Each structure stands twice: as structure tokens, then as C-alpha cells.
Amino acid sequence: MAIDVVSLFSGGGGLDLGFKSAGFNIIWAIDNNQNAVNTYKANIGDHIICDDINKIDVNNIPHADVVIGGPPCQSFSLAGNRHVEDDRGQLVWRYISIIKEIKPKAFLFENVTGLLSAKNGKGEKIIDLLKNAFRDIGYTLTTQVVNAADYGVPQRRKRVIIVGVKGESRFSFPKATHNESGVGLKKYVSVEEALDDLPKVIYDENGSADYLEMPKTEYQKRMRNVEKVTEHFMPQMSELDKYIVEHVKPGGNYMDIPPDVKSSRIRRLQREGGHTTCYGRMKPDEPSYTINTYFNRPNVGCNIHYREDRLITVREALRLQSFPDSYVVVSSSKQGRNLIVGNAVPPMLAEVMAKELKKYVEEEI
Structure with missing residues (x-):
């Protein structure tokens, strides 16, 4: 029997792809970003x-x-001011009102870890208010901070997931399948294992290229479901960006950049420290750090390719997010494209959660 799903704040459909792969039937979805909606339609x-x-x-x-x-996470992001009284911060309550009306057997709510410390104007913790509101409408909750890397995604991406099940049944999060050392579990999937079969970057945004070689890892095999690679065009870089990229070593950051660099921000970081992933280059034998919505810049996260002197491409960001190579991004702008990719839930992580949730929902149908 099909398990019907309604998707809210769907974006480009990372969660939806995972639930679809797990055998769920997505019947309705909504997002207010036209680029994301167009992308969703093209893929899902x-x-x-x-x-x-x-x-x-x-x-x-x-x-x-x-x-x-x-709901959009900017209001709760550790990188922002966490103004939970703004319109985006209020969307969590809209989510609850929809749950109350639809009365699903279960729900899955995903957000940034900043949600755990966010407070309203009265000093009350948002997470506590959320949990109380969900409980008041009849749901038993299980909350956990999950790291996508623990489930085979080549990215250290931590997010809060709240799963609510109608009634007394309590959801159990799936056990990790991967860890840092590889002792007892599989070793984390590295960026090299995730990306090494991709071709050289191309210079046509709408172009495609043949794969460099046959897939060598299980992850590469899983991602490859088309004949040619798209979304793999050369990222634009300023002269300053090129200078920075040339000097940062794998695993390094702004501390590798010569002190004569024409950037007061870099010089300040070198003096004062902090933001250790800024101007970072990926290490080939480890997962990436969080893929954000500005992976086309060197100054917001660790976005420099582990081997080549450039920033990562859209396709590489998609790979690190565990989107299959058939996934295309439909956007009227470059930043719109990056928003869709950086805001997404990794489909592989979503699929693992969906398969576990399926056990609980099937018992109720």
C-alpha cells in the first residue's frame, strides 16, 4: 500500500528524492522560490x-x-543573528498548524543545529516551544542531531531532525553506518572517493562532458545514472580569488595565504583567528565540510577543490550532497542555482531516515 507524503518548504527536493527512493508516494509539495519549483518539476x-x-x-x-x-533555516543559523521573530522564524508555527490540520501518522522536521539554542523575545527556547506544541497535538517526538557523513554522505553536515509519530509509538533513529576511523563501521566517504571520476571542468554552462574513467568506488557507482556529466562548468574567480586558491594547501585555510594579500578581512583573520573553514581547501581523504549556498566563493566555507586550483563546480557540490548525476538545476541566476544546492537535505540521508520511518508508518496503515 502506497504511503502518501506532503512536502513543505520543498526546495529542490532533496528530502523528497530520498523519500521517493524509499518507496513513498509524494502527492503534494510547496515552495515559494520559483527556481526551486522549476528544478523540482524537472527532477521529481x-x-x-x-x-x-x-x-x-x-x-x-x-x-x-x-x-x-x-522551514527556511536562516533565522536559526549559527552564522546569522537568529532573529526568530522575523517572518522566516515564524514559519515553524505555520508548519505545526498544517500538521494539526492534516493529522498525518508521522512527520519529519529538519533544521540547522542553531535551532537548539535559538530563543524568542521572551528568552524562551524555540526548540522547547516546538516540542510542546507538537506534543499538544498528539505526537510522540524523537529528536537527534545527525551528521550526514555517518550515513555515507561525503560531507560533514550536521542537522537537527525531529520525528513525530502519532500516539505513543517512539521512533528510533537508524544507527550510523560510517565513522571517522573505519573501525567497526565503514570509513567516512572522502571527497576524492566521491569526485575523482568526474571529467575536467567545462566552460559552457549548458554543456556536458564524458566521464573521466569508469567508477572506482561504490559511491561513484551510486551517483552515476546518466551517460554524460552536466552542471560541471568552471566557477568564475576574481584575480584575488585565484591568488588565494593558489596558496592554500589541502586541509589549509587563510593561514596559508601570504601576508601581502590585498584583503583586510584575510589579514584580520590571520591576526585574530576563528572561522577556520574560511578560505579552506578540501582534504582529498576526508569528507567535505558543509556545502553552503555560497560554494562559489572561497571566503564562505571550505570550497576550494582538493587537487585543482579552482572552486568546486555545481556538479561537485551536488555529488557531495549525494544528488545523482541525472539531477539538473533549473535557475534564472547562478546564485539561485547555488541556493537550491546548498539548502538541500542530502537525498541519501533522507532515504536512510525514510526507510526507518516507513516501519512505523506501515504498522498504522
Whole structure:
């Protein structure tokens, strides 16, 4: 029997791809970003609408067994000011009102770890208010900070996941399959293992290229489901970017850049420290750090290719997010493209969670 899913704040569909791979039936989705909606339609289906979730009639959302999605996380991000009173911060309560109306058997809520420390204007912790609100409408909750790398994604990406199950049943998070050392479990998938079969970068945004070689790792085999690589075009870099990239070694950061660099920010970081992944180059034998929405810049995270003197491509970011090579991004702008990729839930992580959740939902159908 099909398990129907409603997807909120769907973006480019990372969560949805994972749930679809696990055998769930996505019947309805919504996002307010037209680029994300167009991308979703190109990869998953036409059951998504582009609209403001605060303005739609909840009665028009179809009934579903499961609701998935996480409100935009900027308000709770550790990188931001965490103004939870702004419009984006208020979206978590809209999420709860929709759950209350649809009454799914279960839901999965995903957000940044900054949610755990975010407070409202009264000093109350948002996570506690959220949990109380979910419990008040009849859900038993299980909350955990999960690291995507623990489940075979080549990226150290930590996120808060709340799973609610209707009634008394309690969800158990799946056990990790990978770890840092490889002792007792599989070793973390490294960026080299994830990306080494990709061709040289191309210079046409709409172009494609043949793979460099046959897949050599299980991860590469899993990602490759097309004949040619797309979204693998050369990232634009300023002269300053090129200078920075040339000097940062694998695993290094701004401390590798010569002190004569024409950047007051870099000189300040070198004096004062902090933000250790800034201007970072990936280590080939380790997972990447979090792929963010600015992976086309060297100054926001660790985005320099582990071997070549350039920033990572969109396809490489997608690979590190565990999107299959058939996935295409439809966007009217470059930054719109990066937003879709950087904001996504890794589909492989979503699939692991979905398979576990399926056991609980099937018992109720």
C-alpha cells in the first residue's frame, strides 16, 4: 500500500528524492522560490506549487500519511543573528498548524543545529516551544542531531531532525553506518572517493562532458545514472580569488595565504583567528565540510577543490550532497542555482531516515 507524503518548504527536493527512493508516494509539495519549483518539476514531478505557505488555504492541502520538510533555516543559523521573530522564524508555527490540520501518522522536521539554542523575545527556547506544541497535538517526538557523513554522505553536515509519530509509538533513529576511523563501521566517504571520476571542468554552462574513467568506488557507482556529466562548468574567480586558491594547501585555510594579500578581512583573520573553514581547501581523504549556498566563493566555507586550483563546480557540490548525476538545476541566476544546492537535505540521508520511518508508518496503515 502506497504511503502518501506532503512536502513543505520543498526546495529542490532533496528530502523528497530520498523519500521517493524509499518507496513513498509524494502527492503534494510547496515552495515559494520559483527556481526551486522549476528544478523540482524537472527532477521529481509536477505535484509542486509555487506559493506563499502563509497565504494558502490549509484545506486545499491533501491528506497524507506523512509530512516532511523544514522551514527556511536562516533565522536559526549559527552564522546569522537568529532573529526568530522575523517572518522566516515564524514559519515553524505555520508548519505545526498544517500538521494539526492534516493529522498525518508521522512527520519529519529538519533544521540547522542553531535551532537548539535559538530563543524568542521572551528568552524562551524555540526548540522547547516546538516540542510542546507538537506534543499538544498528539505526537510522540524523537529528536537527534545527525551528521550526514555517518550515513555515507561525503560531507560533514550536521542537522537537527525531529520525528513525530502519532500516539505513543517512539521512533528510533537508524544507527550510523560510517565513522571517522573505519573501525567497526565503514570509513567516512572522502571527497576524492566521491569526485575523482568526474571529467575536467567545462566552460559552457549548458554543456556536458564524458566521464573521466569508469567508477572506482561504490559511491561513484551510486551517483552515476546518466551517460554524460552536466552542471560541471568552471566557477568564475576574481584575480584575488585565484591568488588565494593558489596558496592554500589541502586541509589549509587563510593561514596559508601570504601576508601581502590585498584583503583586510584575510589579514584580520590571520591576526585574530576563528572561522577556520574560511578560505579552506578540501582534504582529498576526508569528507567535505558543509556545502553552503555560497560554494562559489572561497571566503564562505571550505570550497576550494582538493587537487585543482579552482572552486568546486555545481556538479561537485551536488555529488557531495549525494544528488545523482541525472539531477539538473533549473535557475534564472547562478546564485539561485547555488541556493537550491546548498539548502538541500542530502537525498541519501533522507532515504536512510525514510526507510526507518516507513516501519512505523506501515504498522498504522
